[in-house]
Amino acid sequence: MKLCIAYPNKNSFSETFIYNHIANLKPELTLSGGWRPYRTKDGDSIIQMPLAEPIRVGVKRGLSFLYPAFYTHFLTRYLRQNRPDVVLAEYGPTGCAVMAACRKAGVPLVVHFHGFDAVDKETLRKYGAPYRQLFAQAKAIVAVSNDMVEQLIRLGADPVKVHRNPYGVETKFFSGAEPERADKVVVSVGRFTAKKAPQLTIRAFDKVLDRHPDARLVMIGTGELVDECKKLVDQLQLKYAVSLLGVKSAEEIAEWHRKARLYAQHSMVNPVNGDSEGTPNTVLEASAAGLPIVSTRHAGIKEAVEHGVTGFLVEESDFQAMANHMVQLLDEPKLAGELGRNARQKMIHEYEMSDRINALKHILEL
Numbered sequence: 001m002k003l004c005i006a007y008p009n010k011n012s013f014s015e016t017f018i019y020n021h022i023a024n025l026k027p028e029l030t031l032s033g034g035w036r037p038y039r040t041k042d043g044d045s046i047i048q049m050p051l052a053e054p055i056r057v058g059v060k061r062g063l064s065f066l067y068p069a070f071y072t073h074f075l076t077r078y079l080r081q082n083r084p085d086v087v088l089a090e091y092g093p094t095g096c097a098v099m100a101a102c103r104k105a106g107v108p109l110v111v112h113f114h115g116f117d118a119v120d121k122e123t124l125r126k127y128g129a130p131y132r133q134l135f136a137q138a139k140a141i142v143a144v145s146n147d148m149v150e151q152l153i154r155l156g157a158d159p160v161k162v163h164r165n166p167y168g169v170e171t172k173f174f175s176g177a178e179p180e181r182a183d184k185v186v187v188s189v190g191r192f193t194a195k196k197a198p199q200l201t202i203r204a205f206d207k208v209l210d211r212h213p214d215a216r217l218v219m220i221g222t223g224e225l226v227d228e229c230k231k232l233v234d235q236l237q238l239k240y241a242v243s244l245l246g247v248k249s250a251e252e253i254a255e256w257h258r259k260a261r262l263y264a265q266h267s268m269v270n271p272v273n274g275d276s277e278g279t280p281n282t283v284l285e286a287s288a289a290g291l292p293i294v295s296t297r298h299a300g301i302k303e304a305v306e307h308g309v310t311g312f313l314v315e316e317s318d319f320q321a322m323a324n325h326m327v328q329l330l331d332e333p334k335l336a337g338e339l340g341r342n343a344r345q346k347m348i349h350e351y352e353m354s355d356r357i358n359a360l361k362h363i364l365e366l
Contacts, residue, residue: 001365002083004029004107006037006098007090016250016281017114017167018090024357029084036071036097046078072100079105086110086139086364092117096130099137110364112142115278115299116195118151122273132156140363144278145300163363166300168356169284171348173250176258177290180337184215184330187260187291189253189282192223195275199225199232200266200319206236207323212330217242217264218256257289261336262329267298268316279304287311288347292339294325304351310343 003025007018010032022030031037031046038046038056047056060067079087079101086108089095095111102109111134117123124131135141135157143149144166153159186205190196198219205217219229219242226244233242248256257263263286269276279300283293287304293311295301307313312325329336 001361002029002085003027003364004031004079004082004084004087005090006031006087006094008032008034008037008094010039020168020353021088021090021112021357021360024353025088025361027088029082031075035091035093036067036075037094038071038075047074048077068097068100071097072104075101076104079107083107088112088364090114092131092134093123093127095134095138096127099130099134103137108139109137110140110142111138113148113152113278114144115148116275118143118148118155118278119269120273120275124155135161140366142360142363145303147299147302148278165356165359165363166279166303166351167281167284168353169281169288169347169351170353171288171344171351174254174257174285174288175290175344176254177260177286177340177344178258178337179261179291179329179340180333182259182261182333182336184212185256185260186215186217186262186264186326187220187256187286188217188264189220189256189286190265190280191221192225192229194225194270194272195267195277196223196280197266197268197317198229200268200317200322201264202229202232202236202238202242204264204266204319204322204326205242206238207320208326208330209238209241211327213241215241215330218245218260219243220245220248220253220256222247253285254289257286257291260291261333262294262326262340263287263291263311264294264322264326265296265301266316266319266322267296267301269298277301284347284351287343288351290340290344292329292336292343294322294329296322304346305343306346310339310346 005027030041033039089111141162192198267277277299293305296316297313305311314321
């Protein structure tokens with residue numbers, strides 16, 4: 001199968017799911033550079049003409065109404081020249097951007113939704129009609145959770161075309177946690193953004209300290225809410241117990257898993273725009289490492305975490321309940337170890353990267 005993956009963001013540290021697809025599917029062709037991806041894996045532009053980049057930018061900025069047709073013309077030519085068997089579009093808006101060229105070039109299209117693209121109110125307003133065209137044209141539509149499957153069907157997708165395939169996790173790489181022997185370290189990884197509600201994780205941990213003043217919260221990541229979270233840590237006088245470490249490598253994250261008693265993440269629907277998670281890779285990675293999870297009944301987390309078996313789930317915004325379960329796992333290290341081992345086994349049996357990639361290959365080959 002000669003595969004082309006079209007994706008928007010070449011250097012986004014948080015989109016590990018896309019880089020996992022590229023690393024494991026090994027597509028012969030990739031295109032990136034925004035919702036209308038135009039650069040090949042070698043960095044070349046699909047717009048082959050003298051002064052291509054100045055002209056492209058000029059059309060995009062000065063004659064924006066012409067840019068979709070301009071882009072589609074060159075993408076159609078690129079697809080006809082390279083003749084991929086299928087295009088995998090990462091995110092709904094990318095699928096909308098490339099669908100006309102795929103249709104003109106006679107190349108089948110599979111679109112992979114990831115989260116905001118299925119629920120964000122402004123995105124749905126902008127792409128309502130294009131999504132209906134996309135659903136009609138795409139030979140398959142991939143969703144990462146049951147909630148997302150149901151949402152895409154509500155938006156007009158044919159249920160026969162929609163396939164649930166959650167993200168995978170490298171269980172050999174993320175491994176080695178021993179929560180029953182670990183210090184009282186709570187780790188949390190992810191963007192500091194509204195749908196991950198890092199402030200509520202901090203507020204929950206503040207209550208944990210009433211019972212376990214020697215506990216420590218380590219938060220890894222960055223985002224638009226990081227300054228607000230720093231102010232909250234100051235306000236609650238938690239500098240001695242909460243560390244905001246910024247962006248860390250996968251190796252560093254895996255090492256923090258091996259130091260921790262549990263993993264915490266308070267994902268929720270953004271009350272402003274309706275944005276929500278798909279299935280957070282960070283939860284899968286911590287589970288694979290062997291940590292018990294304390295999180296929320298939100299999107300694909302409900303499938304990845306079994307309440308009372310691999311961790312604990314609370315209702316969105318209920319940081320007091322989150323604190324109670326964190327305290328329970330700090331009180332009972334043997335329970336933390338048992339749930340962590342269960343979490344790892346669940347990842348091996350249901351979320352192993354090779355299995356999820358093989359499932360995606362099958363969808364692409366339909």
